[in-house]
Amino acid sequence: MSLLAGLGAGPAGAAGGAAVVPAPRRPTSRAWLWLLLPGLVYLLLLFVVPVVALLATSLYAPVPGGELGQYAPALRVANYADALAAFWPQLTRSFGFALLATLAALLIGYPMAYVIAVRARGRPLLQGLLLVLVVAPFFTSFILRTIAWRQILADDAFVVQALQLLHLLPEGGRLTATPVAVVSGLTYNFLPFMVLPIYASLERLDPRLVEAGADLYASPATTFRTVTLPLSLPGVVAGTLLVFIPASGDYVNSSLLGNSTNTSMVGQVIDARFFRVLDYPTAASLSVVLMLVILVLVGAYVRRAGTEDLL
């Protein structure tokens, strides 16, 4: 319903705008409606319908005396309280891990993007090569890469052995099944989503502005802080969102690299509730909570970053 209302608001809004600033040629064609149609149908079927179903499921109640996995439509709001009471550690851990992974990806990804966009400027071949290297991990499957990480971080692999040799890891210490492994996996898997938007921002940055900074007595570090960084902020905002959102709902990394009680994330819980315990209402209510929290966090972040006028 809200979709139809939105459709109705489109032309009305346009007409209102035209009344304030009279446009010389008012578009009379309705072609844009037809152009929008496939996308709207797609969204309706694959987003709106599932979300409505999810909301409904989150309020289902068990059938009295029914079998495992039997639920009936209801309005059992207590599902949310139960789910939160039981799984709040996993929920907060998810956002904690996602935040750490986002920060790590930013710290690793910004310099990478800077080197490709600024240092390699004017050498398109080198830039192309480096960009291919950034996206190259996508040529193999997400799962396979994460399994490879499990082998790299395994107890008998060289990383653990080297760390033990350097006494950075105690004898018998391990990396797999630790938060470090999960956060590393998240960082690694989502790094390209950080690098590419920052690269795009820096690539667009006019090098003459950096020269103007130097000409106006700003040292390279000051020029970076006052010119380069603010102008690349749209890329940073886009990159952090593209990493944080999927990372907070991820369950592949936590199940393949964590696999113990103190690393499980909410995605893993939803997966287990849904497919193993057949506890659909809890899985659904956790999903809804995850969605809402992300929405609120992202909204607050974008508002704080205040880069709308730069985007």
Next chain:
Amino acid sequence: MAGAGALELTGVTKRFGPFTAVDALDLVVPSGSFFALLGPSGCGKTTTLRMVAGLEHPTAGTIAIGGSDVTGTRPHRRPVNTVFQSYALFPHLSVAENVGFGLRRTRTPEVERRVREALELVELGHAGDQRPAQLSGGQQQRVALARAVVNRPAVLLLDEPLGALDLKLRRQMQIELRHIQTEVGLTFVHVTHDQEEAMTMADTVAVMNRGRIEQMGPPAELYEHPRTVFVANFLGQSNLAPGVVVEEGGGTLGVDVAGHRVLVPAARAVAARGTVLVGVRPEKVRILVAGQEPGPGENVLGPGRVTDVSFAGVSTQYQVELPGIGTFGVFAQNLLGGATVPLGAPVRLAWAAAHTFALDGRDAAEGTTDLDEAS
């Protein structure tokens, strides 16, 4: 004079691969002077300024500002500011923040007051809170000017700072710039390809061509005593005719130009023997119609025919075809109204011998191409 220069370039060369953009440039800009670097597009003006600002490193040579060598100094440590040809305003900062950028870096007190004054100077006092993108091209250019001037640098580098302004604002800003320069006593290096702007504003003009300085001096001297074909044609226009020196004596050269004897003061001749190019400015030349005779001490060429008459308001510009010599331009003041000589009329040309100059004849081959370019 060593040490008195606010800016000294010694043997400065810049090569981009095999291409030499600036070739062994020697230059002394006296402190407090208004110096114009004049030259056609691509002659290396911007590259020269960039080397002074430290944004480009010279392939060879040294640069000194205020007597101290800055050749290896980073740009942010040089006491110079640039008004960039492309403005290069910071899009994420307001106009006032742009102008205050340099002051904040040097921790100058009273940033706000200085910024306001600088903006008022360029008549943009009302635009401080706006973003550069909201301003017109000319307004942006003035912001760029304010952003550089406000720092009161030892040397201010201006790379065609008035290029985007309309004629009226351009004249006004020229006067304003001169005013700022004399009032604050800054040294200005002003790059332009507008010869009129260079001549009206500068104390010293350097004419640059292909990475070299062809001639340097006060505007009037450059105009009256051009030493190369390029300068003769780039700074104003010149009528040039090849000839051979046939006699010399008494401070005067006698030159044979296609059978006519033309006198040139020896002091105004770059070469005193062999083949030379005899030159005279078009506004110095008089048209003699049938029955008119030249006065004493005048050089005469012709007869020829008027091939073009064009009215240009204050003057009428004639083209006169002289057989065996070439086409001469004549600017006649419209004292009595419009054109007085009709198209196709048989005429002779006369001018005072004292206004004749002579260039080296070997310059000619190179000069002929530039002749078309300049006209």
